[in-house]
Amino acid sequence: xxxxxxxxxxxxxxxxxxxxVDTTGTGVLIGEAMNRSQVMTTLEYLTDVIGPRLTGSAxxxxxxxxxxxxxxxxxxxxxxxxxEYGVTWERGPIAFRIDAPxxxxxxxxxxxxTAGTGGxxxxxxxxxxxxxxxxxxAVYKGKxxxxxxxxxxxxTIQNPDGPPMTAADSAAMQAExxxxxxxxxxxxxxxxAAARQARRQFGVDRNYLLKxxxxxxxxxxxxxxxxxMNMSGSPYSVSPLPxxxxxxxxxxxxxxxxxxxxxxxxxxxxxNTLGTKPVxxxxxxxxxxGTEWPDQVVILGAHLDSWDLGTGTTDNATGSAxxxxxxxxxxxxxxxxxxxxxxxxFSGEEEGLLGSAAYAAQHASEADKIQAVLVLDNGAGMITGxxxxxxxxxxxxxxxxxxxxxALGADKVREGNKGGTDHxxxxxxxxxxxxxxxxxxxxxxxxxxxxxxxDHAVPGDLRQASAVMAVxxxxxxxxxxxxxxxxxxxxxxxxxxxxxxxxxxxx
Ligand SMILES: [Zn+2]
Numbered sequence: 001x002x003x004x005x006x007x008x009x010x011x012x013x014x015x016x017x018x019x020x021v022d023t024t025g026t027g028v029l030i031g032e033a034m035n036r037s038q039v040m041t042t043l044e045y046l047t048d049v050i051g052p053r054l055t056g057s058a059x060x061x062x063x064x065x066x067x068x069x070x071x072x073x074x075x076x077x078x079x080x081x082x083x084e085y086g087v088t089w090e091r092g093p094i095a096f097r098i099d100a101p102x103x104x105x106x107x108x109x110x111x112x113x114t115a116g117t118g119g120x121x122x123x124x125x126x127x128x129x130x131x132x133x134x135x136x137x138a139v140y141k142g143k144x145x146x147x148x149x150x151x152x153x154x155x156t157i158q159n160p161d162g163p164p165m166t167a168a169d170s171a172a173m174q175a176e177x178x179x180x181x182x183x184x185x186x187x188x189x190x191x192x193a194a195a196r197q198a199r200r201q202f203g204v205d206r207n208y209l210l211k212x213x214x215x216x217x218x219x220x221x222x223x224x225x226x227x228x229m230n231m232s233g234s235p236y237s238v239s240p241l242p243x244x245x246x247x248x249x250x251x252x253x254x255x256x257x258x259x260x261x262x263x264x265x266x267x268x269x270x271x272n273t274l275g276t277k278p279v280x281x282x283x284x285x286x287x288x289x290g291t292e293w294p295d296q297v298v299i300l301g302a303h304l305d306s307w308d309l310g311t312g313t314t315d316n317a318t319g320s321a322x323x324x325x326x327x328x329x330x331x332x333x334x335x336x337x338x339x340x341x342x343x344x345x346f347s348g349e350e351e352g353l354l355g356s357a358a359y360a361a362q363h364a365s366e367a368d369k370i371q372a373v374l375v376l377d378n379g380a381g382m383i384t385g386x387x388x389x390x391x392x393x394x395x396x397x398x399x400x401x402x403x404x405x406x407a408l409g410a411d412k413v414r415e416g417n418k419g420g421t422d423h424x425x426x427x428x429x430x431x432x433x434x435x436x437x438x439x440x441x442x443x444x445x446x447x448x449x450x451x452x453x454x455d456h457a458v459p460g461d462l463r464q465a466s467a468v469m470a471v472x473x474x475x476x477x478x479x480x481x482x483x484x485x486x487x488x489x490x491x492x493x494x495x496x497x498x499x500x501x502x503x504x505x506x507x
Contacts (some may be wrong), residue, residue, distance in 0.1 A: 021397070022478045025335045026404035026471045032329045033467035034408075040459050042070070043313070043321040047454045052308035053317075054112075055281055055348045055355070056088035056235075063304050064282045067345050070324060071286030074331040076343075080282040083358030085348055086235025086496075088279055089113045091308055092271030096244065099123065100265040101257065106250055108268065109309055109450070111220060111243035112233025112351075116272040122216040122242075123267040124148050126254050131206055145214030148266055154255040155223040157248060200497060207239040208503035217242035217268070221251040228449045229309050234351040235278075236496055240504075242270050283355045284345040286327050290477065292338040297366070298477045299342045299373040300326055300469050301356070301422055303349030310452030314443055316421075318457055318465075319376035320345050325466035330474060337477035339371055346422050349377075352494065356422035360429060361491065367429035371483060372476050375435045376469060377421040379443030382461035383436045383468040385412030389423070391432060391486065401472045410468045412437065430485035436468070 033039075046053075046063060053063045064080050071078035089112055096108035110116075127147040130136040156173055189195070210218070218241055222230045227247040254264050284304060290296065302319030306312020327343040348354030360367070376383070383405075386398045398413040405411075414437070423433035439461065446452045476483075498504075 020480055021400040021403070021475050023404050023475065024478075025333065025474065028333045028335065029329055029470045029474060030404065030408070030467045032332050033325065033470055034463050036332070037325065037463045037466065038328060039321050039325040039462045039466050040457070042324050043317055043457055043462065044454060046317040046321060047311040047313045052310065052312045053304060053306045053347075054089075054091075054308040055305040055351055056085060056275070056279055057090070057308075060281065060305055060347055064284045064345075064347070067284040067304060067320070067324065068286075071284070071327060071343065074286070074328045076286045076288050076327060076331060078284065078286040080284050081359065081362065082280045082282050083355065083362070084278050085281040085354060086278050086351070087238065088275035089233070089235065090273040092116060092273060094244070094268070094270040095121075096246070096266060096268035098250070098264060098266050101262055106266065106268070107227050107229075107247040108244045109229050109231060110270050110272055111231050111239070111245055112307070113235055113237065113274070114233065114239040114243040114272065115241060115274065116270045117217065117242050117268065119269075119271065121267050121269040122148075124216045124265065126150060126219065126258070126264040126266055128153065128255070128258050131210060134202055137206070137209065141213055144210060146216065148216050148268070149210065149218050150221075150251070150254060151218055152221070154252040155221050155248065157223060157225055201500065204237070204497050205499050205503055207241045207243075208499045211241045212503065215241060217244060219251065219254075220245045222246060222248050224248055224445060224449065228445055228451065230448050231307060231309060232350065232448065236352060236494060238274060242272075244268065244270060281347050281355065283347055283359050286324075286343040288327070288330060288337060288341045290338050290340040291336045294340050296339040296369045296371055296482060297342050298337070298339055298371045298473050299344055299426075300473045301344040301346060301373060301375045302377055303347070303355070303422060304345035305347040305349055305355070307350055307448050307452070309448070309450040310446070311454065313446070313452050313454050314380040314441075314456050315447040315452055316349070316377045318380045318462060322376050322462060322465045322469055325462075326470035326473060329466060329470045335474065337474055339477040341473060341477050349422055353422055353425050354494075356425035357491075357494070360425040360431075361493070364429055367426070367431050368485065369482070370426065370431045371479070373423050373426045373431055373433040374469065374473055374476075375421050375423040375433070376438070376465060377435060378438040379441055379447065380457045380461060381439030381441035381443065382408075382458070382464040383410045383438055385410055385414065385437050386434055387414055387416040387418050387437055389417055389427070389434050394432070394483070401475050402468075405464075405468045405471050408464045408467060410464070427486060428489045428491045430488040432483045432486060436465075438465070
């Protein structure tokens with residue numbers, strides 16, 4: 001019988017309950033975090049001094065170096081662990097204008113890992129094209145040459161200053177959006193493996209085909225209100241065509257004009273630089289050695305990288321600053337965790353959880369000794385509690401872990417899964433991984449936008465989040481038992497799917 005099975009049996013006999021969480025020292029941690037906080041100073045340096053931290057950029061490396069040095073200042077050991085990332089991408093200047101039906105400037109920003117316009121201003125009509133399948137693209141093929149393309153109808157968005165939506169309104173809006181998307185895409189898709197692979201290949205080929213057919217570039221709806229931008233991108237999906245995000249209001253106007261038979265005309269130039277070779281990137285790791293089980297580890301994490309339209313504050317310098325502050329608070333308290341605590345600031349999160357996936361793969365042989373991974377990446381708001389991520393048997397455990405910070409508002413334990421951030425990289429290895437629930441504090445507006453800046457951080461909330469991370473991480477480090485592992489599944493390394501033969505544009 002393995003030790004793990006014995007442990008599991010022991011847990012079945014004695015469920016993790018209130019008596020197993022040792023809350024000793026949590027009052028000291030809360031006092032340090034709430035009364036002598038340095039979290040806003042850390043945040044300000046990361047966002048206003050270092051600035052946006054696009055993975056692969058010089059600022060990213062500066063952030064890795066600075067955070068490593070900070071951990072050492074707190075009295076901990078710290079290091080940077082490398083991984084192979086992908087090609088770099090650098091944003092250059094951009095200028096877009098509507099020429100017709102009347103001239104004015106456009107608010108436009110490039111999607112990442114997309115090409116520029118080759119040093120030229122490109123002028124052409126705006127055309128709505130369904131390029132979602134090879135069949136639909138064939139229908140529109142003749143309209144593409146010399147045009148800027150909208151690949152989907154304008155999104156439906158809610159004015160945040162309008163009256164609150166009723167549940168019925170909200171459901172109707174959702175249904176309308178889905179119906180529109182389904183009609184545009186052609187509903188009833190083949191879900192066989194072959195069909196999915198073909199769709200993936202077409203997804204890679206599409207922009208090469210559009211370029212071959214003479215498109216000037218793609219326009220993407222920012223899909224937010226008040227001219228707020230939105231963007232993403234990855235070295236795993238490099239586009240040979242410019243892809244420019246424009247404000248929803250402009251995109252929606254184009255949609256209305258086209259519907260009434262008026263063709264808008266625009267001019268634009270964007271100068272981006274794509275790297276040619278994969279580069280090395282780093283995660284920053286601070287560590288406090290455990291006194292009793294030093295080979296067992298609790299990880300507190302957030303992503304240090306960001307998009308680059310603002311300064312990457314709410315996504316996710318706030319999380320990074322809270323992780324650093326939790327480390328500082330524990331060091332300043334003089335308390336010693338029984339298990340090792342690692343404070344990891346991942347890079348490459350925005351491009352597909354690349355830094356955390358690399359870390360989890362490189363540390364796969366230690367996965368059984370990682371007690372838990374706790375990630376903070378839902379904006380600037382205070383922590384409200386925890387979503388159980390399928391581990392509903394841990395509801396009582398989380399209620400008990402949060403008990404010392406319940407008075408700070410972090411008391412809600414709920415069933416549910418959180419997606420889209422670094423805890424996901426560890427779950428396939430059976431490691432318990434969680435992402436704290438937070439107040440939104442406008443996160444849906446700020447994230448990935450040009451206003452993701454220091455102004456949107458909330459000092460009291462960040463002090464609270466740091467306290468909650470320090471307390472719950474410390475308690476898990478001192479829990480008498482290792483948590484039972486979750487189910488494992490195979491992790492296939494991510495690879496770049498090349499375009500079909502013959503589609504790479506000749507220089
Ligand atoms: Zn994030």
